[in-house]
Amino acid sequence: MLMLAPGATPRWERFQERRYSEDEISADPLLSRWARVARAGVRADADPHPIAPANAPAPPELDAALELDSPFGAFGAAMAAAGFSALLCDAIGVIRRQHTGGALQPKLSATRLVEGAWWGEQARGTNAIGTAIVERAPVAVLGAAHFERSNHGLCCYAAPLHDPRGDLVGVLDATGPAEMAHPALEAAVLGATAAVEAWLAAHSYRALTPGGLDALRRRLAATDGTAFVLERSGRVRLCNADGRRLLGEGDRLGDDFARRLGLPQLAAGTRAVGGMRVEVEPIGEHDTPWSAVVRISRARTPTRRKPPEVAIDDPFRDIVGSDPAITHARERARRFAPSQLPVLLLAETGTGKELFARAIHGASDRRRGPFVAVNCGALTGSLLESELFGYAAGAFTGARASGHDGKLAAADGGTLFLDELAEMSAGAQALLLRFLEDGSYYRVGDHHERRADVRVVGATCRDLTAAVLSGSFRSDLYYRIHGVAIRLAPLRERRDLDELIDALLGRIAVRYGAAGQPRISAAARRALSQHGWPGNVRELRTALEHAWVLAGEHECIEPEHLPLEPTRAPGNDTREAAERAATAGALIAAGGNLSEAARRLGVSRSTLYRLLDRHGLRSD
Incomplete structure (x- = not known):
């Protein structure tokens, strides 16, 4: 999430007095965004705009999210109970629905943060709702980071909402008093956004095909080989068991992989790619489909490689490794x-x-x-x-x-x-x-x-x-x-990587009906051994299957076939993040009361002070 914090109020005043150079403005994330709205004619001391622009459309895409039992309803109730306001806006920044605790409402009314008001950047300057629309990314704007002076008493966290086509349909926002800004709000907004997008997707698919996602899920489960529902945005909405093995933890196909399989346009048809048969069947009746069922299987039927003999009565036979x-x-x-x-x-x-x-x-x-x-x-x-x-x-x-x-x-x-x-x-x-x-x-x-x-x-x-x-x-x-x-030891701690590579390649060959064990070069093995593997064995299996598809059945897997990016092993960073999250969570749950926060953590006040100092957290 892009975090725009003021630093100190005089910084805002200095900008209004034009005491920053062009170089200073262009190099600073906050100053450059203030400059953008200033060039658009927004006045920092203007009265709040009370209404939406003329003829602002009421987007049908948000109807589902406005239902009482939608995830936004639950999110709004939770935010209101915590002293914040939850807002659902359309794609131009008009507030369509608001949940607010009673004590906060007068303050929001004074700034016209109310249903029907327009919060696009061109109307209200730098603010979480409008800036999230322009940036097409989650944004937090805290206190005097707002361009308009009337909004300096607010902290706002917003994230764009997309439909399954990948189109922007709205913004979800949480707003409260500036003194209540907290990192936990970022996680809350991002989590609620994901839930609302899933809700929107379910409604979109019900309109697209009989039975919606449930029917598609059953269809994929009954499909042999790799099958998934791919959206135009590149997101994989559903997949069967073989599809999960191909994708690993992610929910998107890599751009190179998608291009190789001929998937970016979701055009109907069947094509052969590297010994693979790729079938694309658009869902629904549209001239420009935004979703399709994709099936991947062997392009021909060779002599199937016989699986190795195993003791079928050993339930642990699939847990490979001698480490x-x-x-x-x-x-x-x-x-x-x-x-x-x-x-x-x-x-x-x-x-x-x-x-x-x-x-x-x-x-x-x-x-x-x-x-x-x-x-x-x-x-x-x-x-x-x-x-x-x-x-x-x-x-x-x-x-x-x-x-x-x-x-x-x-x-x-x-x-x-x-x-x-x-x-x-x-x-x-x-x-x-x-x-x-x-x-x-x-x-x-x-x-x-x-x-x-x-x-x-x-x-x-x-x-x-x-x-x-x-x-x-x-x-x-x-x-x-x-x-x-x-x-269960993470992969980076194990010393049997070569054994795992060979076993996983053997299973890939069996699943795709390939003749013979896939070959992999010594250089590719070295590249695999130097990777951090934050996704562990699942990531290794996905990388090998990805490489095998790119290399082709009869070619040797080389380093360039491996979809590896620089990684850092979780290690201490994960523990530090968990400790910081626990400390911050206790602090916000205790309302900033240090004695209560220490009690919740089960530590002394002196230990709590050390935790706050170590993680850069403030108690005020």
């Missing part, structure tokens, strides 16, 4: 798999947490029962509770008339895998703790006790001890879920 750390984790998982103890997998993203969880399930007495996976980080608190525990008929607006049994019921007699466990809300944590203690639970909105026989395997990439200290994770749940802790 001592991975060997220890594999054997520890194998030893505890037959028990009924909860298992906690401690690992960075991409290390194979679900692979381990499935192996533990397969080696247990529950292997004939269901294995159900839930990503706790992908759902907000109330949504996670209803997804996990189910809900009764009429429990909330939009609930199914028949209710919903939930993932616990689906996993009865088997294993429930909870990924990103540390992201669970406080309410979901309390419900999970009760279930772990006696096997009972209640559906949301239901008074009938239910029971399920489920073994829980949890996973997290966060330091749960720090989360307990910060108050974001329950200590009693931590000790309950920590029955067996297994650490």
Whole structure:
């Protein structure tokens, strides 16, 4: 997010008095933006504009986001409760919907930050809403960084909203008193923007094709080979299991890869690319399609390479590697798999947490029962509770008339895998703790006790001890879920990279029906060994598949085929970021009260002072 902060108020006054040189202005991010609006004729001391420009359109694209049960509604309620205002604006900066706490409303009315008002840069100068539209990027404007003097008492955080076509349809903004500026607002705005864009996409696809995204998701799941829904913006909206292996953690195709496959224009047709058959089927009836189903398969049917013989009764056969750390984790998982103890997998993203969880399930007495996976980080608190525990008929607006049994019921007699466990809300944590203690639970909105026989395997990439200290994770749940802790080493710590490369290339060849083991040069192996691998084994698998497609079946993979960018291993930076976030979160939750913040963190005031100093945080 572009952060425009004033430094000191005299800086604004000096600009208004024209005491900066052109060189100083062009080199400074804030001064150059003030100069832009000044050249457009905006006056810093002008009265606030009370209304929108004449004939301002009411964009139909935002209708879905204005529904009461949309993510913007929940975001607005949370912001209002915290003393801020949440605003949804159209693509030119007209405020279409506003949620504001009562105490803040008079201040916003005085600056005309109200529904129907126009906050484009040409009307109100440098401000988060208008500047985000011009920059096409998230922007924060704090206090006297606003061009108009009347807005100096505000802090504003805004992010542009795009539809699935990639077109700008609006801006989401959070505004409050300047003294309440805080980094947590940036994360809140960006998270809400992503949720609203997903909401808009769901509505767009329902209008585009019968059944919308749900129907497309089922179609991809039933498709052999790699398949995904690609949008004109380059975003991959949906993909099947093979598609996820190709993309890894990202949700976009690299430009070079997309061009090689002939995808940028989403033109209908079938083409052969490097031994691959690429089929593009636009979704809906449009002269210029903005979304298409893409399928990738072999262009011909060679003699399929026979998979290597494996002991099919070994659930851990797919966990490859001879490094001592991975060997220890594999054997520890194998030893505890037959028990009924909860298992906690401690690992960075991409290390194979679900692979381990499935192996533990397969080696247990529950292997004939269901294995159900839930990503706790992908759902907000109330949504996670209803997804996990189910809900009764009429429990909330939009609930199914028949209710919903939930993932616990689906996993009865088997294993429930909870990924990103540390992201669970406080309410979901309390419900999970009760279930772990006696096997009972209640559906949301239901008074009938239910029971399920489920073994829980949890996973997290966060330091749960720090989360307990910060108050974001329950200590009693931590000790309950920590029955067996297994650490999965990140790829950068392992010494069996060559073995992994060969195993993954072999699997790629089997999946695509290639004859023979793909070849890779010594130079390419060296390039792989020098990479930081923040995405771990998943990133390595994606890089190798990407390289194999670019090189072609019969060519040797060289360094230029590898989609590697300079990286830094997470290491201490990740821990520092987590510590800073925990400290900042405790401080804002305590309203700036140092004693309360120290209590929430479980540290002394002197330790809190050191944390504030180390991370450059202020208590005022």
